[in-house]
Amino acid sequence: MTEGKALASRLSAVWKRSGGFASFLGRRCLRDNLTGLAASLSYTSLLALVPMLAIALSVLAAFPAFDQARERLRGAIFDILPADQAAAAAAQIQSFLDNATNMTAAGVIGLAVTALLLLSAINGALNTVWRITQQRPLASRFLVYWALLTMGPLLIGASLTVSSYAFALAQSATVQVIGSDFVAFSRLISILLAAVGFVLVYFIVPNRTVALRDALVGGFAAAVALEGLKALFGLYIANFSSYALIYGALAAIPIFLLWMYAFWVIVLLGAEITAMLPEWRVTARRDGGSERAATRLVLALAILCRLGEAHRDGSTVRHGRLLRSLPVTPAELDECLSRLRRAHLIQRSDSDRLLLARDLAKVDLDSLLEVLGLRLRASVAWPEASRRVIEAMDGALGRYRSASLASLLDDPDLMESTARLRPAGKAAPVRLDAEEEAGAAD
Template identity: 40%
Template sequence: MTRAPETNARRRDLVTAEFGFARAALARFREERGLVIAASLSYTSLLALVPLVAISLSILSAFPAFEDVQGRLLQQALGYVAPHAGAEVQTYLDQFVSNTSNLTALGIVWLAVTAIMLLSTIESGFNAIWRVDSPRPLMMRLVAYWTTLTLGPLLLGAGLSLSTVIFASENLSALGIESGMSLNGAVRVIPLIFAAVGLTILYLALPHRRIEWRHALLGGLIAAILFEGLKALFGIYLSRVGTFQSVYGSLSALPVFLIWMYLGWAVVLFGAAIAAARPEWLAARASEEHGGPLTPARCLLRALQVIDVLHTSGQAGDTANNDMLLAAASGDGDALAMVMMRLHNAGYIARTDADTAVLIRDLDDFSLHDLYQALGFAIDTFDPASASETPWASDLAALLAEADDAGRNVLAQSIRELLSKTGPRLVVEIPTETSAS
């Protein structure tokens, strides 16, 4: 009799937790200025849209199996980038793409450069969402761009081909299906699935960080669903309100197109924020509660946990990746980000790439006070002569100097001496979806 209330309570806890994750993803999107990045991508897309579509069609033309879907692919692409911008914009885009077939070799190179510029801007935006400081090397970036440019059109082409086959199969009596409702549903769902897969590839390929495929897939799926819902709502707004048509007249297609590009990129970046926030949120749920402000004690604890893991990994001739560091810091992503930045700036650690780090200082070379000071929390003093007009300035300077000396003496223990204390060692386990829920 008690299992039903327990099950209901567990479901309520799960729903509450997922709402908490939604708030965390929104906070990540807001903190990393997702709307500002979306505006930048909208501007870049104006130049790169035609080259991207032209390159996609060129890739599909190399595969005879996709010959019949190239026209539908163009319609599908225009449906995503300008679903409600009016026939004028879609006609112009269609003409622009058709004109690319007459370009010279230099023009084709310029198309590729423009497309790469857009992907580079997307990568920079994703790196900001994932809080990556440095981009990957040039050759690795070009490989990631080529993967995105190649797999994206192939996935869209495969999706359109599959939907065509399913739609045609409705009329085959050999299937023994009296009604085509289920197949109609499949035809509607397939573009959504391939859009989610395409966004997942973007989230996996472009950020300079190792991304778990399940987190990227979650972000891609939610972004694809939001994208379809946004298209429907945007169409309803334009059909019922008609503000742009009444104000701009025949030029109304342009602001509609720009606003749609802006909203579309905002959805894509929000999906990236979901994928980026998921591992930190899972780690935080799996650990004990640690919230509150970034106090000096909290940051010093996280810094020592990070140094302990980096030292242990270094002793084994290995590096520690971000997931290991996040787990070592009890999932405290906010403190970890600040600690890693300050340890790097102070010369205690070095990034081998965006996902891994190593300790570059010997544990005997710095004390707890040195680490405390590197984190920016040591007591600061000042020259009383700089405030000679204040009668109590000299007394304050003396008190601060005395407090600094006392702190230096109390925290004089070396890091090696502290971390060598006997007791159970830290075992880093990366939380998963199953263990966290």
């Protein structure tokens, strides 16, 4: 009986936690206007479709092993269109691609710019999902876009090649007994390779440290959802033809738009999952509470304390290292870092590490409160009761207001309060060890 109650209690806790996770994800998607972002990317994708296809097919053409994959890529694009419209659409797109191969240098540059605009739009959407306000330097963004333009087609080619091989095995006479297993295997391979592509996008594109485990969760979720979307879309096209009766010769347009929109919803949903996982873990540790304003001061002191320790040791602090050592969300940490940077208290090095920019002995607590937007002013015409509270808090601050941050951070009592931000049972290392200095990834 006791075991049954314990099991029921655990199941109830799991159900409650799952519901909380789904609710958290839903609120985040609404806040980021996920559907609007997907619609915008769908429109941009239409403009960049031919340039991206031309680049993808050109990259695959450089590798003879992917000759069959190129044809399958063309076929995969046309498979989503109605049967009576696919031939006409194929002829038009093939005509566009043939024209692209005969363009002048200016035309090629125009194609590349259009493709880069799509990647820039994707980058902007992911920045919205991750709450990123500071863009990468232009050179870094170009390198990321170039990697996606070259590696993306290769991943697609590998996926199509492996899928073709698995299906061929499944249909051969020697494996008819286990043919269904090979079909399932080919689908699994397709999911895995799609997941690799999503993981790379979620891990590389955002200008923020993304934990590989979070990118893996979001990437696999998006890959599974995409496979389900392909199955549902194929089922719809095969069994429901009412759209053709309504739109007639234009039936291919709404079908293709619907596919593009659903695809981008899935891509952004995977990004939302990846971005929200660290926030969810912090929120769960706080029992669902939000302490963004309440911890702003102690968070800033903790950051300055760690950077001060690193400064004394002649080292710097990595963003990811700092994030893992503090029970705050990436957005909360970045907001605080942004305020401190604007006040020229900290700065980023050329290698994207954090370090102090000013002597903390020459900065007082009152200035820090001003930077963080936490300074209380009794001189404002507040109600009498509110003014009394402000005056009481000012009195409690007393000697700390004019004290330098360096002296405060050397205060054992204050050091103890900032130490409470550290996760239980874990050290909060600031000094970089030899492996990190060599450039080891977080």
